[in-house]
Amino acid sequence: MNDSLSLAFHGAARTVTGSRHLVRFGARRLLFDCGLYQGHRDEAEHINRTFGFAPADVDAVVISHAHLDHTGNLPTLTAQGYRGPIHMTPATADLARVLLADSAFLMAKDVEHVNQRGNHGRPPRHVLYTADDVEDTLARIETHGYHAPWSPLPGVGATYHDAGHILGSAITTLEFASGARTLRLCMVGDLGRPRRPILRDPETPPAPDVLVLESTYGDRHHADEAATIEGLADVVRRTAGRRGRLLVPAFAVGRTQELVATLHDLMVADRIPDLPVFVDSPMARNATAVFAHHPECFDAETLEHFRKGDGEPFGFARLRYVGTPDESRALDERREPCIIVSASGMCEGGRVVHHLQHALGDARNTVLFVGYQADGTLGRRLREGAQTVNVLGEPVRVRAEIAGLDGFSAHADQAELLAWVATLKPAPRTIFLVHGDLEPATTLAELLRTRTGAAVHVPETGQEFELWT
Numbered sequence: 175m176n177d178s179l180s181l182a183f184h185g186a187a188r189t190v191t192g193s194r195h196l197v198r199f200g201a202r203r204l205l206f207d208c209g210l211y212q213g214h215r216d217e218a219e220h221i222n223r224t225f226g227f228a229p230a231d232v233d234a235v236v237i238s239h240a241h242l243d244h245t246g247n248l249p250t251l252t253a254q255g256y257r258g259p260i261h262m263t264p265a266t267a268d269l270a271r272v273l274l275a276d277s278a279f280l281m282a283k284d285v286e287h288v289n290q291r292g293n294h295g296r297p298p299r300h301v302l303y304t305a306d307d308v309e310d311t312l313a314r315i316e317t318h319g320y321h322a323p324w325s326p327l328p329g330v331g332a333t334y335h336d337a338g339h340i341l342g343s344a345i346t347t348l349e350f351a352s353g354a355r356t357l358r359l360c361m362v363g364d365l366g367r368p369r370r371p372i373l374r375d376p377e378t379p380p381a382p383d384v385l386v387l388e389s390t391y392g393d394r395h396h397a398d399e400a401a402t403i404e405g406l407a408d409v410v411r412r413t414a415g416r417r418g419r420l421l422v423p424a425f426a427v428g429r430t431q432e433l434v435a436t437l438h439d440l441m442v443a444d445r446i447p448d449l450p451v452f453v454d455s456p457m458a459r460n461a462t463a464v465f466a467h468h469p470e471c472f473d474a475e476t477l478e479h480f481r482k483g484d485g486e487p488f489g490f491a492r493l494r495y496v497g498t499p500d501e502s503r504a505l506d507e508r509r510e511p512c513i514i515v516s517a518s519g520m521c522e523g524g525r526v527v528h529h530l531q532h533a534l535g536d537a538r539n540t541v542l543f544v545g546y547q548a549d550g551t552l553g554r555r556l557r558e559g560a561q562t563v564n565v566l567g568e569p570v571r572v573r574a575e576i577a578g579l580d581g582f583s584a585h586a587d588q589a590e591l592l593a594w595v596a597t598l599k600p601a602p603r604t605i606f607l608v609h610g611d612l613e614p615a616t617t618l619a620e621l622l623r624t625r626t627g628a629a630v631h632v633p634e635t636g637q638e639f640e641l642w643t
Contacts, residue, residue: 177201177329177352181359181386182638184226185209186609190390190548191243193609195361196227198638199350202327203232206346206361206386210246210277212522213550215288222247222302226636230255234326237262238363239343240269240427246277249303249311257314261326263334264317265342265468269427269461274308276426276457280523291567320344320377338366338376339584340428341464341471347379350641357641358382360602364390364609365586365594369399371432372465372476376586378597384641385602387595389610389632390546391587392618394580402581403436409542409577410437410446414511418538418574420449423526423553425519426458428584429545431465433515434493436582441492452505454496454525455517462495496525506532519545521552531565539574544582549611588614592621601626603643606633 177200185194185207192211197204211221229251237260238244248260248270262270281301289298318324320334329351334344343366348359360382368375397405413420424430430453440446453459469480496502502525505514516526530552533539547553555563556576562569586594595601605628607615612632619630631639 176355176642179350179352179357179641180638181384181606181641182636183606183608183633184636185211186243187633187635187637188610188612188615190546190609190611192221192247193244193363194225194247195386195608196232197348197359199327199330200352203227204327204330205232205235205251207238207244207363208235208248208251209241209243212243212520212548217550219299222250225251225254228255230257232256232258234258235260236326236332236346236361237266237270238346238361239337239340240266240273241340241364241425242273242277244363245270245274247302249274249278249307252311252314253303253307259316260311260314261316261318261324261332263342263344264319265464265471266344267315267317268464268467269342270315271312272457272460272464273427274311275305278303278305278308284523287566333379335377335379336374336471337363338368338370338373339364340366341373341468345377345379347382355642357384359384359386359641361386362388364388364584365591366584367396367586367590370584371435372472374471374473376594378594381598381600382602384604384606385595385598386606386608387591388585389591389607389615389618390585391583392591392607392610392614394587394614395589396583396587397579397581399581402579403440405579405581406436407440407445409540409579410440410449410513413538413540413575414447414449416538417511418536418540419508419511419533420513420540420542421526421529421533422513422515422542422544423519423521424515424517424544426455426517427461429519429582430455430458430515430517431462432582433544437513438493447511448492449511449513451493451513451515452496453493453515454502454505454529455515456497457517457524458515459495502528505529519553520547521556527552527566531568531570534563534565534570534572534574537573537575541574541576543576543578546583546585588618588621591618592625595622595626602628604628605630606639607631608633
């Protein structure tokens with residue numbers, strides 16, 4: 175008798191954060207990714223505390239990569255009763271140790287700040303999880319290298335392939351066997367882009383029967399590399415000409431390292447002024463150290479630079495990693511032009527929020543966004559042209575220039591997603607699009623139906639699909 179096989183979408187369905195997908199295989203349960211939902215505080219609080227299934231009933235967790243919208247709710251899962259293994263690549267494991275500890279710390283600071291302000295008369299808030307919950311989570315990690323088969327559940331084989339998104343990111347192939355039936359399920363997580371600095375291009379796994387694919391940029395195309403780099407140079411020159419500061423909210427893992435390498439190249443080529451560059455994110459500093467321990471993930475060019483031992487591409491003479499909170503606060507008192515790269519990338523926490531509080535009101539300054547801004551985040555409100563925003567509970571008038579460069583995105587755009595799917599031969603018979611707002615997901619779905627002939631679904635939160643056909 176065949177075991178049942180189904181897939182339910184409990185996060186990142188018609189939105190771009192909080193990835194959480196539950197596979198039911200007979201009596202077993204496998205959770206793919208367990209990310210934080212990032213958005214309005216009250217909405218995020220509810221979504222992140224509510225799983226839609228009992229964590230204690232899950233038998234295994236498989237992680238695609240370390241970004242918090244894919245790993246950041248793991249400690250909540252363990253705090254609510256999960257006791258099984260958590261599978262990921264070695265580089266993802268090292269990054270997760272940095273990101274989850276930092277997440278717990280920032281969460282505690284945020285809750286403390288909100289409660290001190292009185293929370294508008296509502297009951298005191300509580301953290302989603304503690305540092306002890308993080309330690310319990312990290313103790314459950316089991317690692318697997320690319321191309322090395324392993325088994326998360328009886329009757330299920332798994333293999334990781336390089337997704338090219340961030341260090342250690344993986345495309346996961348799951349092979350299910352029950353009776354005479356077999357099915358190959360490919361869970362992409364986030365798909366990277368070809369020909370980007372530092373990391374290898376995304377790999378093509380064995381063609382799956384069922385594909386779960388991101389759709390963040392399903393209706394858009396990134397600017398080409400030359401235009402993106404010139405756009406960055408132009409923003410730097412323009413801001414320096416006003417004697418202002420350039421503030422770049424950037425994800426600590428991947429985006430910061432790529433941006434630093436690009437700024438270095440521009441300065442060496444005399445295409446931008448020789449300005450001091452500050453990376454004000456303890457997490458970014460620690461993440462960069464993880465990069466240095468995993469050269470097996472680098473592309474050939476980066477590996478050659480790295481082996482020369484000259485510090486590239488992660489550090490150069492003009493670069494300073496900011497350490498203490500006092501050093502961070504001192505940056506806002508600087509009068510000379512400079513570049514500050516700080517997390518978080520969507521401006522929902524971390525040191526960048528304090529820098530925004532000081533930078534937004536000065537017309538000489540520029541805030542440059544180099545990544546996707548989810549609906550409901552402070553970053554999205556700024557990119558959409560808000561004239562006044564609340565920062566740390568206080569209204570701030572926006573006088574600074576707000577700029578954006580999507581070409582630095584680590585997510586494949588529409589053309590790159592379609593090109594990657596075209597490498598899967600034969601084409602999947604079923605495709606599910608997740609990790610994208612409804613409009614880009616719907617646009618991409620129509621294109622994929624035409625080009626592959628697959629049944630393409632854009633699932634709603636909580637929707638479950640039978641996979642055997």
